[in-house]
Amino acid sequence: MCADTPETTADTPDYKSTLNLPKTDFPMRAGLPKREPEWLTRWEQIGVYDRLREKTGRTPFTLHDGPPYANGHLHIGHALNKTIKDMIVRSHQMMGHDARYVPGWDCHGLPIEWKIEEQYRAKGKNKDEVPVVDFRQECRRFAEGWVDIQREEFKRLGITGNWADPYLTMNFHAERVIAEEFMKFLMNGTLYQGSKPVMWSPVEKTALAEAEVEYHDKESPTIWVKFKVVGTGDATLDDAYVVIWTTTPWTMPSNKAVVYGAEISYGLYEITGRPEECWVSIGDRYLLADNLAADVLSRARLDDTMYRRLCDVTPDDLAKISLTHPFHGAEGGMGEWDDIRDFRAAPFVTDTEGTGFVHCAPSHGMEEYELYRDLGMLEQVITYNVMDDGSFRESLPFFGGKMILKPNGKEGDANSAVIAKLVEVGGLLARGKIKHSYPHSWRSKAPIIYRNTPQWFAAIDKPAGGNDTHGTTIRERALTSIDQLVKFTPQSGRNRLYSMIESRPDWVLSRQRAWGVPLTCFVKKGALPTDPDYLLRDDAVNARITEAFEAEGADVWYAPGAKERFIGTAADAAAYEQVFDVLDVWFDSGSTHAFVLRDRADGTEDGIADVYMEGTDQHRGWFHSSLLEACGTLGRAPYRNVVTHGFTLDAKGNKMSKSVGNTIVPEKIVQQYGADILRLWVAQTDYTADQRIGDEILKGTADSYRRLRNTMRFLLGSLGDFREEDRIAPADMPELERWVLHRLSELDEVVRTGYRAFDFQATFQAVFNFATVELSAFYFDIRKDALYCDGDTLRAKSARTVLDLLFHRLTSWLAPILVFTMEEVWLERFPGDTSSIHLTDFPETPSDWRDPALAAKWAKVRQARRVVTAALELQRVEKVIGASLEAAPVVHVDDAETLAALKSVAFEDVCITSDLSLTADPAPDEAFRMPDIPGIGVVFEMAEGEKCQRCWKILPDVNTHAHAGVCARCDDALS
Structure with missing residues (x-):
């Protein structure tokens, strides 16, 4: 050691202050719940959203917001939905677009009306006794309150958008446009009034859309009923019975026919013995599908020794059969069921369950309705036995006033009354109970029924007029849009929506409620719905209505003298009746493209959104109704992309439910962790499937x-x-x-x-x-x-x-x-x-x-580094060294290209060692190796020299420079 080289002593300076260590006040503890509101206030003060809109020359990008209902606090599904939307909008803005986001709310319809009715019931108040405009105003105030609450809850999640000017379906302009869109259906001829079975809630007294229905298990009575064969002239068949099976006994009074399957094998079965308690007699003969006969007869408590198969029943035999209703000729029946029942083949009959025969009440079943509609026989088979509250009409013999469901949604007395009457007249073969998936109203949670009522429909297979580029009918345009104009994420959404549109019936537009946009049309008194002049179609009338809605809102429809005001001199107002049904709320939200995308300054030039993004349930909801509505008025889908997310489940994968107690509220997450943690959870999930939280x-x-x-x-x-x-x-x-x-x-x-x-x-x-x-x-x-x-x-x-x-x-x-x-x-x-x-x-x-070549080289360097760091980790675990800088390993490399790469990059710095030797010599047996990285072996060696008091490397030259206790590199830095 040179005489003029300072020796390391206790007086060696502390060099920490000479290091360029990181300096920041940025804390590791985020404190998000407390600090996030400060940034929200700041963004509002500096007007971030508005300043982004001021950027010129950018391509617009518009995500159109599917409106949530303004009727309660946010749930975790809302948080997921709005966060995904926010990520879409923000990312496209930062990729150079003018990414606009106008939040919106669905303000009409049953969810809000139901809340007001609940308040009324709690106060013992009757909705029907309140003036309709007063009731509507209460609904409006209720929705306004929840819009304000939800807006703040959404903003707290960091959602950007035009919160100062959202769209509301109850705004006067929105109500005007919804009415205008409806009147396009009126004017193009796709609107009609028909009577067919629709999903009906007796509790809520209104028709429901498919999207307003959810399925729950329900226990129902199930019965096997006997229809007597008459008039064949064949002694073997006459007085035999055709047996049907149903889980809705209350539909039996509305039975008008029985149908069978043309390809099913049927037989005639004779009873030869019976147990003490049953509803069969020895000698009875029953027509049954052969595949189901044993099961049916076992339900009647018969074993296979108590009956025999007499003969085949051929298609020719079936063709000559007529039937009578079990209540035929019953005393007190007043002839209600004395007509012969229709009996024919139908394509929907199978022999996989039931009896091989299907009882038809076309007023309460869509397949039966369509069968008899296509046969031109509806007038013969449609009944009006069930009222809007689910009770039988008072004039119906035996059953007048009986309830299918009670007002609280529980089972009424209709089923039991029908079954008792069937027992009394000898019409029952067997009975039982079945637990099955059954439709319920998603609002009241009560079961629904199919009920034939006069409703207003949009025909989806009639020419809709207007832009025919993508087809002439609503269905054609919708299917073409799905196939050619829309991209789906995930792709499975395309198949789901396509199949729904492909098979769906006409759209039921009307609801028998008070809170909504009315069907702004007039019908001629005394005319039939099939008459050409049944509906008043007049542009001047329509214009007066829309101008009034724009200025005064839809409540004006209910004002005294509204009919005379709107019809004016276009026709004799006294000759017309005003329609007071309200539009399906899905028509409201389906029309939003018109008053948001088309009409707003921050909308789109062509009225079409770049993205609609909602949950997978909206294939039958908003995606669906928006597609139908736009195809009827615009001629194509109102969106270019449909993005779908799944449902949010609890940590175990169970559906969240308040009754189960496994719900997770966004507000709680935000209070505990902060909104960014919730947003990060969204980003880390595969939202296209169901997610757990x-x-x-x-x-x-x-x-x-x-x-x-x-x-x-x-x-x-x-x-x-x-x-x-x-x-x-x-x-x-x-x-x-x-x-x-x-x-x-x-x-x-x-x-x-x-x-x-x-x-x-x-x-x-x-x-x-x-x-x-x-x-x-x-x-x-x-x-x-x-x-x-x-x-x-x-x-x-x-x-x-x-x-x-x-x-x-x-x-x-x-x-x-x-x-x-x-x-x-x-x-x-x-x-x-x-x-x-x-x-x-x-x-x-x-x-x-x-630089792909450089990347390929550094891929080799990183692989070699893995072997070295793993070898050093073993030494650290065994406490041979405390830090990698104490090592100077020898690295044996077989591959010449890899060895050259390592020699060119200061590999000891890459491995964070004080020194390192590279050699092409074969690695000795004791060398450390990794099975997945062949050709590299590491022999551990301790670094030689002293520890630099500044960088902590162990090097031979430490303490040989002007500054005490440091290496050459550190001496230069200090100089």
Whole structure:
């Protein structure tokens, strides 16, 4: 050691203050629940959404909001839905679009009306005794209150949008346009009044759409009923019985026919014995499908020794059969059921359950209705036995006033009365109970029925007029739109919607309710619905209605003298009746494209949205009704993309239910974790399927958040003294930095592709893995030494330049997901009164950053590094070393290309060792190897020399320089 070289003593200076350690006030503890509202206030103060709209020359991108009902606090499904929408809007804005988002609410219809009725019932108040306009005003006030509440709850989740001017289906202009859209159906001839079975809620006294129905298990009585064969002239068949099976005994009084299957094998079965208690007699003969005979007769308590098969019953035999109703000739029946029942083949009859024969009450079954409609026999088979409250008409013999359901939705006395009467007249073969999936109203939760009522329909197979580019009928246009004009995410949504449209019946537009947009039409008194002049079609009348709605709202329809006012001189008002049914609420929301996309300044030029995004249940709801409505008026689908998310389940995969107690409320998550954690959960899930959420899942999400926050904290700390004049051009950077730029180039493509495809899970996962694995665990790990200990070197400047480029990309790429955190990160570095990450775009990434050859080389370097770090980890576990800088391993490399790559990159720095030797010599037996990385062996050696008191590397030259206790690199930095 030279005499003039200072020796290491206790007086060796503390060099910590000379290191360029990270400096930042950015805390690791986020405190999101407390701090997020501050950013919300700030965004409102600086007008972020409006300032984005001021950016000119950008291609518009519009996500049209499917309106939630304004009738309660948000649930987790709302949070998932709105967060996905927000990510779509924000990401497209940051990719250079003018991404508009107008939130909206569904304000009419049964969900809100039902809430007011509940309030009335609690007060002992009768809705029917309240003036209709007063009742409607209460519904309006109720909806207004919940719009305000939900708006604040949505904003708290970080959802951006035009919250100051949302759309409401109850706004006067909206009501005007909904009426206008309805009148297009009136004028183009697709509107008609018909009487057919529709889904009907006796509790709510209204027709329901498919989207207003949910299915629950229900126990129903099931009966096997005997119809006597008459008039065949065949002694074997006459006085035999055709047996039917039904789970709705209350439909028996409305029976008008029995149908059979043309291809089914039938037999005639004779009773030869009987148990003591049963409803059969020896000698009875029954027509049954052969495949079902044994099951049916066993229900009558007969074993196979108590009956025999007499003969086949051929199609010719069936063709000559006539039947009588079980109540035929019953005393007191007043002839109600004395007509002969129709008997014929039908395509929907099977021999997989029941008896092989189907009882037909076309007033209460769609298949039977369509069968007799196509036969032109509806007048003979339609009945009006069931009233709107689910009771039998008072004049119906035996059953007048009996209730199918009680007002509380429980089983009424109709089924039991019908069964008792069947027993009395000898019409019952057997009875039982069945538990099956049955439709219920999603609002009242009560079972529904199919009931024939006069309703207003939109015909979907009639020419609809207007733009015929994509077909002449609503169905043709809808199917063409699905096939040619709309992209579905996931693709399975296409198949689901297509099959629904392909097979759906005409659209029931009318509801017998009070709160909604009325069917603005008039019908001629005394005319039949089939008469050409039944409906008043007059442009001047329509114009008066729409002008009044625009100025006064739809309540004006109910004002005294409304009929005379609107008809004016177009016709004799006294000759017409005003229709007071209201439109199906799905027509309201299905029309939103017209008053939001078409009419608003922040709508679209062609009235078509780039995206509709809702839950998978909306294939039968909003996607469906919007498609039908637009195809009837616009001539095509109102959307270019349909994105669908699944349902949110609890942690065990169970459906959430208040009664079960497993619901998770967004507000609670926000209070405990913060909205960004909820948003991150959304981004990490495959939203196209059902998702799970629970405490443990959210804890895992919070852990991912902390790892990401740590990455951002390192960037902030390391960029505290970055100066623009220190920026290094990529061509002058070391290979490691150029490799990072290559990865940024690759990732930029992944991020943009993912966001355009609405694939947030893949997008976030790619960014997260890059940030936590390739950056924190690799690049940052390696470059900490240069950032902390180098002086004003090219390597340190290059690293800080890359960190700056990383900062801008990571903050912007993650901003659509972690809206609050990325704003915090941005403001930590760029404070200012008007500064916001959400006013920036994704930075453009130069194409010359891409370097596949360099990436291939560094793939080899990283593989070799894995072997070295694994070998050193063993030494650390065995406490041979405490840190990797105490090692100087010998690395044996078989492959010459790999060896050359490692020799060219300062591999000891890559492995964070003080020294490292590379050799092509074969690895000795004791060398550490990894099975999945052949050709590389590592022999552990301790580093030689002294520990540098500044960078902690162990090197031979430490304490041989001007500054005591340091290595040459640190001595230069200190100088």
